[in-house]
Amino acid sequence: MIIYILCLLLFLVGLYGVIAKRNLIKIIIGIAIMECSINLFFIMIGYVEGGTAPILSKGFENAKFVDPLPQAMILTSIVIGLATTALLLAVAIRLYQKYGTFDIRKIKDLKG
Template sequence: MIVYLLCFALLLVGLYGVLTKRDLIKIILSLGILGYAVNLLLILFAYRNDSIYPILAKGKEVKQMVDPLPQALVLTSIVIELGTTAMLVALAIKLFEKYETFDITQIRRLKG
């Protein structure tokens, strides 16, 4: 319970960064924090007391195992997150080339 709440607090820190920061780099970093928090929350839901990782080993008795389904979904989610981060970095670089600033209040003209 308290673990869930701490993880949710991490998500809110990321949300705070996205909402209040004016620096494009800081916004990209806050989106990264949001992604970490969501991934970690999914894996926290999957944990089961007194159980081992969902990988069979030779000659080992199968005990309780944790839920493998969220692990499989988060595995793809991490890769996609890196792809989107790279794309955001490319957009920020292009904006810096044109406006020579990372401050989003200075980037007014969105056309052209």
């Protein structure tokens, strides 16, 4: 149960970074922290104490297996998260090249 609370706490730390910070890089880091907390949460849902890999062979009739679906979803989520983070960083770099700052308040005030 404590692991789920820690996942929620990690998500809230990322949400704080997205809402409270004005630097684009810090906002992107907050989004990445939120993605990691969600991935950790889904991995913990699929965990089975003493479970083995779901490979069927003789002698495993009554064995406990780990659910492979959350693991496959998380692998996909990691790839999507990496692509999203790379895209956000590319946009942030382009904004810095155009406006000379990462501060979203200053970018919003500038026209051009």
